[in-house]
Amino acid sequence: MKIVADQNIPALSDVLSGAGTLSYFSERIPPEELLAEADALLVRSVTNVDESLLRKAPKLKFVASATIGTEHININALTERGIGFAHAPGANAQSVGEYVLCAVLNWLNDQSLSSFDEIDVAIVGAGHTGKAAGKRLEALGLNVHYYDPPLCKKGVKFVHDHWQRVLTADIISCHVPLTFEGEFPTRHLFENTALQSLHAQQLLINASRGAVVDNQALLNRVEQGERPSLVLDVWENEPEVLRELVLYIDIATPHIAGHSLEGKVGGAVMIANALLKHFGYEANKTLFEVLPPVEWPECKAEELNKFETLCAWVKEHFDLSHDDSMFRKHGLTSNGFDRLRRNYRKERPRREFINQVVTCHNSEQYIQFLQLGFNARQLPK
Structure with missing residues (x-):
């Protein structure tokens, strides 16, 4: 099987190991020579899968988008050609x-x-x-x-x-x-x-x-x-x-709200499993099998339950002002915008709050930090 994928969908080589030949493309539209031989195509929201693209991919049997939205996919055209489709609702x-x-x-x-x-x-x-x-x-x-x-x-x-x-x-x-x-x-x-x-x-x-x-x-x-x-x-x-x-x-910011490593890898795992299932392979990979571990020291709820300390923790782990500054400096052209999205925090990927263990002394704290997205753990009484 020949699989063509956007190079910014992470972890595919791990999840799809043994399923076929994986070829990557870096621009918004895959090269014609890759489309001509593709059995499966994996894209993000920047690639429009329309009639024009499908005419260049006569062997295509499966398309997936590592995104929630599907407005960039002509699903009717896929259905008419008998091409399977999957996407990643909820991944990011x-x-x-x-x-x-x-x-x-x-x-x-x-x-x-x-x-x-x-x-x-x-x-x-x-x-x-x-x-x-x-x-x-x-x-x-x-x-x-x-x-x-x-x-x-x-x-x-x-x-x-x-x-x-x-x-x-x-x-x-x-x-x-x-x-x-x-x-x-x-x-x-x-x-x-x-x-x-x-x-x-x-x-x-x-x-x-x-x-x-x-x-x-x-x-x-x-x-x-x-x-x-x-x-x-x-x-x-x-x-x-x-x-x-x-x-x-x-x-x-340049369309990066969903670009935590968990969000991006989660979408990749969802569509990879869908591809494997479509072609009759075993499909049981999980997100946490693929993600690298995070070494954040454990926090106590008392350390984060004040507004000022919560703001300080958030700024340290996800500083939006940095993304804003990078966008204003480098993202105001089409090429700059795409480059920022493509290389978003490549050296130090953004990780989600679920990686932060917060120990709680009562159910009220536990529920609050769970809702905030942290890995809340209630201490025994």
Whole structure:
């Protein structure tokens, strides 16, 4: 079997050992000579698997994307050709949740608040990443609610469909797929009218897809002054970014919210197992069989349960200001944007909070640190 894969999907050589010949590509589109012989194609969100690509891959039997989203895949075209498909929903959800937590901690640190229980948070999209972000913000004591009209229509109880409640929230965090049609399209969900309603005491985060927020309308809004705080990890028309808009963004990063090592390897393991199963091989690799260990010293809950100490720990282990600085220096061109994503923290990969053991003396501490994403362990009484 000949497998063609994006070189930025990690650990494939370990997980797919013995399954066939593995060839890598480095650009957004695989070379024609690799496509011509490929039995399987493994991609990320930067590669559009459309009719044009499929015509160059006559032997293709299986396609997988190491991502949650599938808008870059023409699934109907795959189905018509009898080509199997898999993706990785939830693989990088914890990573995105930690990105949002870090962004919110930065914002809260600038607010000089005595308590957080009156801070209202609207999570837009109650899927894997939305819930991962929401549970972390709940653990901080914020009032979190989930806006998800499609789930609401299905009768799911913990979501709502009140758009005005979203627009009046103190913190708004986007976690929806990019959809163009249907009853609830998400392209330009935040368009001119919605953006005009936002004010300087609010925080808007987009770690979903760039076109969920109309970038030109956002630029028009922020140029008026009295703008909300803004965190953008995704950009309309990536890898090109609206350079004028970047000047107004508080935290700007090159689509790396889900790029922890756990998130990237988790997606790789999911699609590799799907490939193996599709072709009749044994498929039982696990994430922790592939990941290298982390040597972080154990912490006590008392050391992290104050806001200041938690912020300090987070800054040490996931400093968003570093990613922001690198983006502003090197990511404002298409090539620079792609290069930053491709080489993101290559020398020292970002690791998730689950690698930090936190010992807790009571169930309240245990639940809080578990929700924050740590490896919480309750000491016996």
